[in-house]
Amino acid sequence: MAAKDFFTPLGSIIASLMFFWAMFQQYFPYELRSHVEKYSKRLVTLIYPYIQITFHEFTGERFMRSEAYSAIENYLSSKSSTQAKRLKADIVRNSNQSLVLSMDDHEEVSDEFEGIKLWWSLGKNITKSQVSFYPATDEKRYYKLTFHKRYREKVLDSYLASVLKEGKAIKVRNRMRKLYTNNGSMWSHVVFEHPATFQTLAMEPEKKQEIIEDLITFSKAEDFYARIGRAWKRGYLLYGPPGTGKSTMIAAMANLLGYDLYDLELTAVRDNTELRKLLIETSSKSIIVIEDIDCSLDLTGQRTNKKKEKVEDGDENKDPRQKLVKEEREPKNSQVTLSGLLNFIDGLWSACGGERLIVFTTNHIEKLDPALIRKGRMDKHIELSYCSFVAFKALAKNYLHIESHELFERIDELFGEIKMTPADVAEHLMPKTVPGDVEVSLRSLIQGLELAKEEAKVKAEKEAQEQEQEQEVKSEIKMQQNSVKENGDVK
Numbered sequence: 223m224a225a226k227d228f229f230t231p232l233g234s235i236i237a238s239l240m241f242f243w244a245m246f247q248q249y250f251p252y253e254l255r256s257h258v259e260k261y262s263k264r265l266v267t268l269i270y271p272y273i274q275i276t277f278h279e280f281t282g283e284r285f286m287r288s289e290a291y292s293a294i295e296n297y298l299s300s301k302s303s304t305q306a307k308r309l310k311a312d313i314v315r316n317s318n319q320s321l322v323l324s325m326d327d328h329e330e331v332s333d334e335f336e337g338i339k340l341w342w343s344l345g346k347n348i349t350k351s352q353v354s355f356y357p358a359t360d361e362k363r364y365y366k367l368t369f370h371k372r373y374r375e376k377v378l379d380s381y382l383a384s385v386l387k388e389g390k391a392i393k394v395r396n397r398m399r400k401l402y403t404n405n406g407s408m409w410s411h412v413v414f415e416h417p418a419t420f421q422t423l424a425m426e427p428e429k430k431q432e433i434i435e436d437l438i439t440f441s442k443a444e445d446f447y448a449r450i451g452r453a454w455k456r457g458y459l460l461y462g463p464p465g466t467g468k469s470t471m472i473a474a475m476a477n478l479l480g481y482d483l484y485d486l487e488l489t490a491v492r493d494n495t496e497l498r499k500l501l502i503e504t505s506s507k508s509i510i511v512i513e514d515i516d517c518s519l520d521l522t523g524q525r526t527n528k529k530k531e532k533v534e535d536g537d538e539n540k541d542p543r544q545k546l547v548k549e550e551r552e553p554k555n556s557q558v559t560l561s562g563l564l565n566f567i568d569g570l571w572s573a574c575g576g577e578r579l580i581v582f583t584t585n586h587i588e589k590l591d592p593a594l595i596r597k598g599r600m601d602k603h604i605e606l607s608y609c610s611f612v613a614f615k616a617l618a619k620n621y622l623h624i625e626s627h628e629l630f631e632r633i634d635e636l637f638g639e640i641k642m643t644p645a646d647v648a649e650h651l652m653p654k655t656v657p658g659d660v661e662v663s664l665r666s667l668i669q670g671l672e673l674a675k676e677e678a679k680v681k682a683e684k685e686a687q688e689q690e691q692e693q694e695v696k697s698e699i700k701m702q703q704n705s706v707k708e709n710g711d712v713k
């Protein structure tokens with residue numbers, strides 16, 4: 223039995239005595255009464271050395287659930303599942319639909335903080351509502367924290383703050399994450415449930431580890447960014463050929479950090495003002511993604527695809543109804559500029575909240591304006607490239623559950639000779655039968671690699687032949703020019 227339990231009944235006896243005292247106190251003169259009250263209170267505090275704080279589920283507004291109460295509930299969930307004998311179970315509506323356990327009414331769990339012992343209990347007040355015709359019972363729950371009075375300052379200054387902070391962090395981890403997409407200047411969202419993780423991502427292990435550490439360091443660096451006076455933001459540029467895992471990596475990043483995703487489609491944004499509005503509306507703990515930045519923005523400030531469309535449109539006297547449909551689909555004065563985007567990254571963006579990543583992807587890093595990708599804007603450049611043998615082994619482990627195979631040697635050899643994207647490799651490793659046959663998948667990959675090698679050989683031969691022909695034509699022209707010149711000279 224904890225010491226404070228011994229004092230609880232004692233406290234109630236004293237409270238009862240005080241009640242009787244109150245009954246009689248009206249018969250005592252005022253001076254004497256205040257003296258006795260003062261000393262009796264001191265006596266109670268002397269005998270009962272514990273402090274209790276109550277956190278009610280509903281405060282003020284009747285239907286507003288207290289933020290502190292739900293943070294405490296989250297904070298105590300792991301302690302409840304290991305300590306409490308009676309538990310309540312509920313499904314959390316996160317991506318895993320996991321079960322959470324919390325302590326039942328009148329249960330108690332203990333906690334420890336820097337050597338201090340504390341107790342949490344869940345209490346309930348039942349009141350009968352007289353307002354309606356059918357009297358209804360009303361339950362009001364509260365958490366009660368008990369600790370020794372000698373730790374008052376430590377508990378009030380640091381323990382409670384840490385409970386609230388951790389409780390909120392647990393809530394963020396358990397929440398359902400969202401994928402936002404923009405339709406013009408409006409965000410709409412769906413539940414984000416991409417299964418990609420860094421474990422399933424095929425790339426060189428050291429490079430992968432470096433990226434994971436960079437991301438985790440960023441997510442924990444709030445104090446650091448505040449100290450050096452920089453906005454808590456980080457920019458990533460992912461570049462590489464199609465099918466090398468850029469989009470997959472972004473999903474893995476969001477899953478690793480538990481962030482929301484904002485997939486910003488620049489071609490649907492009318493102008494810089496709209497862009498600013500969209501970016502300001504993003505929440506913290508999020509990744510803002512602009513895919514194929516080279517296709518969405520013309521680096522001279524005009525829209526590339528807009529221009530292309532004009533060329534394709536050609537005929538100006540088209541059916542006006544068709545034109546109308548097109549205008550509805552594509553905003554009319556779409557004028558997002560590179561400088562608009564850069565100004566935002568440098569200016570307003572820095573001022574709006576923290577903990578945000580911005581990720582650009584491109585297939586052609588060489589086409590990008592250096593201003594866009596300079597350090598400070600895009601802090602980290604990550605190249606995603608063709609599948610190496612090490613990356614293939616990671617895919618084989620994921621797709622086929624194997625770490626070695628007699629066919630690996632041949633595959634290693636072929637990867638040295640020919641390039642294939644992880645997307646194509648993954649396609650070969652997909653099960654071809656039910657249940658999947660490892661050898662069939664590996665042979666399919668070998669066949670694919672050999673075919674690609676053959677195609678590359680044919681292509682190289684064709685190119686060499688074309689070059690040879692071109693060379694021949696050039697030298698023939700030169701010979702003709704020379705003979706014309708010589709004939710002219712003779713004349």
Ligand SMILES: Nc1ncnc2c1ncn2[C@@H]1O[C@H](COP(=O)(O)OP(=O)(O)OP(=O)(O)O)[C@@H](O)[C@H]1O
Pocket residue numbers: 422423424425462463464465466467468469470471584585606644645646648
């Ligand atoms: N590095 C990788 N590890 C695991 N799977 C990969 C990897 N790269 C590609 N894939 C697989 O290939 C598919 C296509 O990859 P993804 O969409 O990420 O490519 P991308 O680089 O974004 O291509 P694009 O430039 O065309 O947008 C994914 O569904 C994924 O399953």
Ligand SMILES: [Mg+2]
Pocket residue numbers: 468469470513583
């Ligand atoms: Mg992609």
